[in-house]
Amino acid sequence: MERQPGPGGLPGAALSGLMIPLARARDISAVDAGSLQSLFREPAQGRSYGSVTVKVTGPQFTEDVENQIKEMGFMAFSLNDALTGAKRAFIILDIVLSLIGSIALAVSSLGIVNTMVMSILERTREIGIMKAIGGSDDDIRRIFLVEASVIGCMGGVAGVALGWLVGRVINFGANVYIQSQGGPTGNLFSLPLWLVAGAIGFAFVVSLIAGSYPASRAARLDPIQALRHD
Numbered sequence: 001m002e003r004q005p006g007p008g009g010l011p012g013a014a015l016s017g018l019m020i021p022l023a024r025a026r027d028i029s030a031v032d033a034g035s036l037q038s039l040f041r042e043p044a045q046g047r048s049y050g051s052v053t054v055k056v057t058g059p060q061f062t063e064d065v066e067n068q069i070k071e072m073g074f075m076a077f078s079l080n081d082a083l084t085g086a087k088r089a090f091i092i093l094d095i096v097l098s099l100i101g102s103i104a105l106a107v108s109s110l111g112i113v114n115t116m117v118m119s120i121l122e123r124t125r126e127i128g129i130m131k132a133i134g135g136s137d138d139d140i141r142r143i144f145l146v147e148a149s150v151i152g153c154m155g156g157v158a159g160v161a162l163g164w165l166v167g168r169v170i171n172f173g174a175n176v177y178i179q180s181q182g183g184p185t186g187n188l189f190s191l192p193l194w195l196v197a198g199a200i201g202f203a204f205v206v207s208l209i210a211g212s213y214p215a216s217r218a219a220r221l222d223p224i225q226a227l228r229h230d
Contacts, residue, residue, distance in 0.1 A: 059184040079181050086174075090188065108155065109210040116148055116214030120221075127218055128226025137219035144215035145208060152207020156200040164191050 056065050062078050069076040120127070127140060167189035175185040 055182075059182060062184070079178065080184070083178065083184075086188075105206065109206055112148055112151055112207055112210040113214060115151065116144060116211050117217070119147070120144070120214055120218045124221065124226045124229040127221050128223045128229070131221070131223035132227065140221075141215045141219040144218050145211055148207045148211025148215070149204055152203045152205075152210075153200060155207075156203030159203070160191075160196050160199050167191065 054065060054069065056062055062080055066076045066078045066080070130140060171188050174188050179185050
């Protein structure tokens with residue numbers, strides 16, 4: 001027990017950190033309000049107990065013990081409650097990150113379009129030569145679509161790898177803290193294979209859509225004008 005000074009430094013103080021066995025706590029539930037007040041209060045000394053800490057032998061018993069204490073009529077709070085609140089916070093965080101991801105997706109699509117258009121301007125003569133030796137519009141279009149899809153797939157793989165790394169670091173730090181508080185550990189972030197494949201596939205589709213305009217523009221180039229381009 002630890003004595004904490006009362007208001008103004010007077011002798012009246014509250015004793016905090018009292019720990020009693022669970023069996024003793026069950027006995028307390030059968031005491032009437034007046035006796036319970038006298039049990040936890042010493043009027044002569046001006047001391048009172050504001051809370052009781054109950055320790056369990058393992059984190060798997062936390063929920064059961066908490067429910068038993070609540071059934072006695074007492075208020076109870078455990079690390080599991082904090083973990084539930086943290087999970088709700090992560091759900092909100094997921095929504096916010098989804099919105100940010102949508103904005104990033106739009107920006108990356110514009111980046112792919114800009115990159116491919118600049119590539120067409122730099123390779124205009126090359127496109128003219130390919131058409132002059134028999135390359136069709138579809139051949140030119142496929143070349144630039146493949147280049148755009150490669151850019152998208154590389155970005156998707158890099159994004160998945162970075163997301164996995166950040167998730168593992170956050171998960172490790174959170175579990176270290178939760179374990180130090182005696183709570184159950186677990187995976188706050190998961191990256192199933194279907195999500196990895198979906199993310200890379202989605203990046204592939206987005207890159208194809210973003211690269212369709214530059215590819216069509218390259219296919220429409222006149223070979224004579226392209227060969228004259230400096």
